[in-house]
């Protein structure tokens with residue numbers, strides 16, 4: 623299987639059946655929803671997911687898992703920063 627660039631869009635082409643299926647799905651993704659395929663930015667997750675939100679605003683693979691964990695992390699960081707500021711004053 624190889625990738626060609628056609629008008630700046632990567633196009634897969636292949637001679638075997640599996641490659642043809644992959645090429646077809648890749649073409650579909652390029653045509654329709656390429657930007658909706660995302661990788662979860664959480665360091666210990668990095669799962670690929672499909673963003674079904676209307677304005678493609680989804681960041682995490684799961685708001686319940688990674689979204690919440692990240693929110694808690696930023697909150698802890700902020701609280702810690704406040705505490706250290708208080709300590710130095």
Ligand SMILES: [Zn+2]
Pocket residue numbers: 662663664667668669682683684687688
């Ligand atoms: Zn995740």
